[in-house]
Amino acid sequence: MADKIPYKTYLTEEEMPTQWYNVRADMKQKPAPLLNPGTGKPMTAEELSGVFCEELVKQELDNDTPYIDIPREIQDFYRMYRPSPLVRAYCLEKALDTPAKIYYKFEGNNTSGSHKLNSAIAQAYYAKKQGLKGVTTETGAGQWGTALSMACAYLGLDCKVYMVKVSYEQKPFRREVMRTYGAEVTPSPSDTTEVGRKILAEHPGTTGSLGCAISEAVEVAVSTEGYRYVLGSVLNQVLLHQSIIGLETHAAFKKIGVKPDVIIGCAGGGSNLGGLIAPFMGEKLRGEADYRIIAVEPASCPSFTRGKYAYDFCDTGKVCPLAKMYTLGSGFIPSANHAGGLRYHGMSSTLSELYDQKLMEAVSVEQTSVFAAAQQFARVEGILPAPESSHAIRVAINEALRCKQTGEEETILFGLTGTGYFDMVAYQKFNDGTMTDYIPTDEELEKSFATLPKIG
Numbered sequence: 042m043a044d045k046i047p048y049k050t051y052l053t054e055e056e057m058p059t060q061w062y063n064v065r066a067d068m069k070q071k072p073a074p075l076l077n078p079g080t081g082k083p084m085t086a087e088e089l090s091g092v093f094c095e096e097l098v099k100q101e102l103d104n105d106t107p108y109i110d111i112p113r114e115i116q117d118f119y120r121m122y123r124p125s126p127l128v129r130a131y132c133l134e135k136a137l138d139t140p141a142k143i144y145y146k147f148e149g150n151n152t153s154g155s156h157k158l159n160s161a162i163a164q165a166y167y168a169k170k171q172g173l174k175g176v177t178t179e180t181g182a183g184q185w186g187t188a189l190s191m192a193c194a195y196l197g198l199d200c201k202v203y204m205v206k207v208s209y210e211q212k213p214f215r216r217e218v219m220r221t222y223g224a225e226v227t228p229s230p231s232d233t234t235e236v237g238r239k240i241l242a243e244h245p246g247t248t249g250s251l252g253c254a255i256s257e258a259v260e261v262a263v264s265t266e267g268y269r270y271v272l273g274s275v276l277n278q279v280l281l282h283q284s285i286i287g288l289e290t291h292a293a294f295k296k297i298g299v300k301p302d303v304i305i306g307c308a309g310g311g312s313n314l315g316g317l318i319a320p321f322m323g324e325k326l327r328g329e330a331d332y333r334i335i336a337v338e339p340a341s342c343p344s345f346t347r348g349k350y351a352y353d354f355c356d357t358g359k360v361c362p363l364a365k366m367y368t369l370g371s372g373f374i375p376s377a378n379h380a381g382g383l384r385y386h387g388m389s390s391t392l393s394e395l396y397d398q399k400l401m402e403a404v405s406v407e408q409t410s411v412f413a414a415a416q417q418f419a420r421v422e423g424i425l426p427a428p429e430s431s432h433a434i435r436v437a438i439n440e441a442l443r444c445k446q447t448g449e450e451e452t453i454l455f456g457l458t459g460t461g462y463f464d465m466v467a468y469q470k471f472n473d474g475t476m477t478d479y480i481p482t483d484e485e486l487e488k489s490f491a492t493l494p495k496i497g
């Protein structure tokens with residue numbers, strides 16, 4: 042191969058970013074503010090500080106500071122598992138017989154198995170610095186809960202995790218990893234909270250949802266002395282911390298003299314995609330460069346492609362502030378056959394605003410095609426990808442096949458957010474040929490849109 046690009050490009054420790062990048066600073070039209078559901082007014086720092094740590098509230102509300110220093114302690118933690126590699130997918134290119142050049146940024150090289158640790162350590166650090174005893178959170182598939190447990194164990198913080206009941210039962214090993222790191226894990230909805238008891242009474246036998254688990258975790262945080270709530274995605278602060286992914290990628294590309302044409306990421310709440318694209322979107326917003334940016338979501342939970350851009354509740358119990366975002370309605374629960382993660386009803390306000398301004402595209406894909414891409418990728422590139430990440434793989438392969446048709450030598454970058462070792466039940470269904478697809482009907486979506494609060 043004439044190409045001299047290495048299989049893997051790493052930054053040296055000296056080249057590692059020392060600041061996060063806040064893309065909101067370069068947005069002319071800022072993301073819509075969080076609203077107090079009682080007054081309909083933007084949430085103040087004071088109101089938010091009952092739920093979140095003070096420093097994180099500052100980051101959440103900061104639409105103007107482009108670069109924010111990464112505290113030394115967080116940089117040190119990052120160095121245990123970062124930089125992550127930027128990989129040239131030579132083997133996949135060959136298998137696809139495409140003239141496209143494919144790169145992926147691999148975030149699965151830590152025990153949590155995903156990018157979530159990048160924000161978990163930051164949020165735990167600020168909680169510790171504020172002198173708190175512990176934090177509460179929800180987890181769906183389990184990666185966020187695992188990441189937060191690891192960060193809390195490292196810093197000596199207490200960690201209470203509300204885990205969506207269906208995952209708690211289907212993924213006992215995930216649960217044990219969290220407990221090994223010292224977290225207390227409760228299946229949600231539970232009878233340990235008022236909102237949990239209410240949800241159980243209204244929907245007996247429910248297997249839970251992220252929205253329910255968030256409500257429970259928030260209730261415990263605001264009603265327990267010395268605790269705050271932390272969230273693994275969706276929020277501006279999480280996208281800020283995840284910008285480490287994009288900053289490393291940007292620097293690694295610079296090192297090898299390459300510029301991507303297309304940037305692809307899976308989108309659940311938007312944190313990995315928001316982080317990966319951050320510096321590239323910054324260049325786009327400042328008119329310095331142009332990129333095609335594609336968010337990929339499951340056809341069974343299509344917030345961007347079929348959702349409404351509106352203020353909505355972030356949680357089922359409606360205890361959280363309202364966020365303006367692309368949403369399917371807070372009551373939306375993906376069909377039971379959906380195995381691939383990315384099941385949150387809404388989307389980051391920052392990404393929602395960028396999407397609304399047509400600065401990025403979105404596509405939805407069905408899960409059997411996602412797992413077919415995962416299998417193809419695993420067989421040629423070696424890594425067993427998380428189902429979430431495989432949404433991005435699907436579209437990266439589709440784009441590479443488009444290049445094969447047209448003969449274009451485009452450079453495609455995608456975010457490989459994690460590994461799929463805890464998702465073998467889903468892989469088993471795919472391997473057995475029993476996995477099915479489900480696309481919600483317009484009527485189903487209309488039903489959940491009807492639950493949107495009437496605001497603005």
Ligand SMILES: *Cc1c(COP(=O)(O)O)cnc(C)c1O
Nearest residue numbers: 184274309310311312313429459
């Ligand atoms: C949580 C998770 C996602 C989706 O969350 P985002 O906030 O949209 O990034 C994607 N991939 C993996 C491996 C995850 O753990």
